Amino acid sequence: MDLFGDYNNNSTFEGDDMRIIDYLAKSAVAASDIDKNLFDKFNVKRGLRNADFSGVLVGLTRIGDVVGYEKTDDGVLLPKDGELYYRGYEIKDLCNGFQNENRHGFEETAFLLLAGKLPTRSELTDFTSLLSRERELPSFFSKNLILSIRGRNIMNMLARSVLSMYASDNEAENYSPENLIMQSISLIAKFPVFVAYSYYGMRHSYQNKSLIIRHPNPELSLAENFLYMMKGSKYSKLEADLLDLSLVLHAEHGGGNNSTFTCRLVSSAQTDTYAAIAAALGSLKGDFHGGANLKVVDMMENIKENVKNWGDDQEVADYLNKILRKEAFDKTGKIYGIGHAIYTKSDPRAVLLKEKAHELAIEKGREEEFKLYDAVERLAPELFYSYKGGVGKVVSANVDFYSGFVYQCLEIPEEIYTPIFAIARVAGWCAHRIEEVTFSSKRIIRPAYKNVCERIPYLSIENR
Known part of the structure; x- marks a missing residue:
């Protein structure tokens, strides 16, 4: 049974309530109207973009680099074939490397993003073992927080699951590098399980279909395990290879993309890991980003x-x-x-x-x-x-x-297209959070907004 029953957050508004709601809505829209010419007048970097559409430089990173053009000495942008680097390694070289060796590369990529270097064979084996052990969710977590409190949107359910991890982490506010790594490994391992369980919980509640729960298989790679939890054993090697490649390609994209910047922005305020990752999920959910x-x-x-x-x-x-x-x-x-x-x-x-x-x-x-x-x-x-x-x-x-x-x-439901993006990108988010918390300037990120509202003298309520 849904713990919230048939509760609807709009159900308390009825009848004449809509008159004031309509008035407030129209007033809010009118009050938000800003003359477009003012953005040029005050040289506002809309969307944190320069006039040539390049990004405004707001920070430094050693994690990811996105290269799409060359800039001449006089500021002209020259188009070029795109390049993407993870910790200095070009993405084409990384992908060709593990593909030529006929193995999956997401675990290796996650290690690279977190540690800043490629793992040795023994290091990769140990890291993969850690991820495998961290996949299993406590029974109370699965039953009470995913399968009982269901929702229609998997991204929202994923964010709620992440926030709930705070309650079961006795060191949630510990920002030591060791603890940040432990939290990162746990999040990377659990994201595919959260998504699979949330999807089947949603499908059972709102589509009247069977509730299917498969326990993670520690013998499988992260990509294989996700396909197994979604489809059972009905997937080919090529399907698993494609999903693994997609995860690698989505794992990181520099510090300026909206969700990663959100993670760094929130982390600069010295909040906990789970709050920062949940905020990034809220960004990724948007149609202009992950959708x-x-x-x-x-x-x-x-x-x-x-x-x-x-x-x-x-x-x-x-x-x-x-x-x-x-x-x-x-x-x-x-x-x-x-x-x-x-x-x-x-x-x-x-x-x-x-x-x-x-x-x-x-x-x-x-x-x-x-x-x-x-x-x-x-x-x-x-x-x-x-x-x-x-x-x-x-x-x-x-x-x-x-x-x-x-x-x-891959016969993956549309409801989890964006959550798959999150399964991959959480590795990059965690790496950026560690960099922001441990080696940033220790300043909260605080850009400026110029107020363009006219000054108005106060009027008593009788004279309005």
């Missing part, structure tokens, strides 16, 4: 329905132009999965994921659909450039463009 691959999937379904011949580039281009002109799909003018805040000519994550996605598409009999994705990837950047009149930023497919397709091929 982007779902928009790609929805868009591609729409294209498949409206383009009769998927192999006809001209027909595909004509429909993409309709999307750009806000005449098709969701009429926002966006071709989802194309373009990135930093990458220009290419996103290295998309390049690596696409290579393996093609293999999976062949295994799953979805090669024609993959070719449609390839066509959109080829055509969209030039169409976008032409639509903008030959000016503006060079764009390419980002990792979200192919990740949703991969998850579809």
Whole structure:
């Protein structure tokens, strides 16, 4: 039974209450209206972006580096093929390394992000063993906090589970490096279990389907174990390899991405690990961040329905132009999965994921659909450039463009696309939190907002 019963947080508002709610809502919107010209007048770095769309430099890190352009001495940004580095190692080299040795790489990547160096074989074995032992949840945790207090959104349930870990950690407020590492290992290990259990709890409560709970298998890699908890033993080696690769590619993306910056922002206030990670989850949940691959999937379904011949580039281009002109799909003018805040000519994550996605598409009999994705990837950047009149930023497919397709091929429910992102990125969040707490300037991150509200003399209530 749901501990909250049929409680609805809006149920106490009824009848004439809506009159004041409507008034307050309209007043809040009016009070929030700021003249767009003022942003230019005061040189506001909207979104912490410079005028050339590069990020405002607010900190230093040794963890991840995202390279999408070169900047000349006179400040001009020159497009280039994207590069991504984890602790100084290029992502292509890391992925090719463990793939050529026919093994999974997420555990090794998590070790690298936390320790700052690649593990030896014995170090990797010990670290993997620690993660495996930390997967199992206490029975009271599974029953009371995941399966009884259910919710419709897995990301919210994941955040709630993380916050609940505070209560069972006697050293939750201990910020020593040793304790931060222990908390990090526990979080990395438990995230896949939280997601799997939350999904089946949600499915049982709101979709009237069977409640399936599989205990973690300590003999499997983190990627294999997640597929096992979601699907049982019904997955192929290639499927496990693809999920492992996706986790590696999503594990870290520099200190400036919204969720990682959120983690560092909250950590700078000297709060506990669980509060900082829960805050990062709140950021990642957003459609502009972790939810982007779902928009790609929805868009591609729409294209498949409206383009009769998927192999006809001209027909595909004509429909993409309709999307750009806000005449098709969701009429926002966006071709989802194309373009990135930093990458220009290419996103290295998309390049690596696409290579393996093609293999999976062949295994799953979805090669024609993959070719449609390839066509959109080829055509969209030039169409976008032409639509903008030959000016503006060079764009390419980002990792979200192919990740949703991969998850579809893996038969993973859409409800956990973004949670999979979290399963990967928690390793990066933990590394950034350690760096912020132990070696930052020990100052709370506190940017400025200029107030542009006019000064108003106070009036007594009788004279308003």
